[in-house]
Amino acid sequence: MIDFARLQSKFTTLRSNKAFELFVVIVIISSALLVGAKTYELSPLAITLVVWLDRLITVFFLIEISIRFLGEENKKDFFKNPWNIFDTLIVTISLIPIDNTDMALVARLVRVFRVLRMVSVIPELRLLLNSLIKAMPQLGYVILLMFIIFYIYAAIGSTLFEDINPELWGDITISLLTLFRVMTFEDWTDVMYETMTVYKLSWIYYLTFIFFTAFAFLNMVIGIVVNVLDEEHAKVRKQAAIDAHEPTIADLQQQLEEIKLLLKQQTK
Structure with missing residues (x-):
């Protein structure tokens, strides 16, 4: 049987871990670099690599936001923070498969705004x-x-x-x-x-x-x-x-x- 209290304690410890926060910042910077890379003319291999890296980053953001949500003692308090709402909205829109539709421009713009997640991660910002x-x-x-x-x-x-x-x-x-x-x-x-x-x-x-x-x-x-x-x-x-x-x-x-x-x- 899963001990939810113990699991929540681990998630709380993980999300406040400095190394984990640093890794999240590195991923956000990598996401910004990928957005910049898409503005250049790339080879088919490079385009495929960028697409897969972008998908991995999206999955990581989903896992990271889930850890932060599960680590919250009172789940309702999680959405009282405007930055948590912003992060959840950005991650949710990033999961919508609209790259090959007329909304592809919206998808790219949303990925640009993922850079703002650095503000929600770094307390000083x-x-x-x-x-x-x-x-x-x-x-x-x-x-x-x-x-x-x-x-x-x-x-x-x-x-x-x-x-x-x-x-x-x-x-x-x-x-x-x-x-x-x-x-x-x-x-x-x-x-x-x-x-x-x-x-x-x-x-x-x-x-x-x-x-x-x-x-x-x-x-x-x-x-x-x-x-x-x-x-x-x-x-x-x-x-x-x-x-x-x-x-x-x-x-x-x-x-x-x-x-x-x-x-x-x-x-x-």
């Missing part, structure tokens, strides 16, 4: 992505303010420089693209010198725009992301201390207050 997602509400206001600055400068540029170069300043949408080129420093001096032949002080327009966008707003974005990342790291350290039953600063402060209270009672 999950932390970075989660921090970026949690920073989005704050970044939204920065992006909105940046768009306002873009729009104002695009309207000014279209009004002043349209006659100089309609291809760059013909309307506000083209002006927005031109300003994006200026912000990314893609030959922006050529654009500036062209307008300076008519408006000698137009350099003020470009330098102020670059200051607001490339310097000020970019640093704001970096600051927000770094701040959220620090908060996530603090949460991870706190949770690790709780899991290890190590006292946190709050616990030590509480214990110190209890000692002070006890000493006061004894002196009385």
Whole structure:
């Protein structure tokens, strides 16, 4: 008779094993290399080899996701993790035999997304992505303010420089693209010198725009992301201390207050 509790314990130990995680990462990288290999012209033998390797990788992913599912104590909790849902969906679609049908393009695209499984396997990558997602509400206001600055400068540029170069300043949408080129420093001096032949002080327009966008707003974005990342790291350290039953600063402060209270009672 199968001892399911013992089997589950083995699966739990296996999925948290560093060597197993490293092997999964190697397989994911191999899967990405196979996707890249299919973009080249290959010999019939190489194509056959790539197809069989892709099938082996798909089978491995099925086994790996099964181990992770069976190693979960509460099976319902497994699907509460969005990354587990993503992994299961990618593996399930990869099993559908649609390579020789009209959906072959979809099958290839799904195999490209298998590279994202590296994020679900490596905790540090999950932390970075989660921090970026949690920073989005704050970044939204920065992006909105940046768009306002873009729009104002695009309207000014279209009004002043349209006659100089309609291809760059013909309307506000083209002006927005031109300003994006200026912000990314893609030959922006050529654009500036062209307008300076008519408006000698137009350099003020470009330098102020670059200051607001490339310097000020970019640093704001970096600051927000770094701040959220620090908060996530603090949460991870706190949770690790709780899991290890190590006292946190709050616990030590509480214990110190209890000692002070006890000493006061004894002196009385």
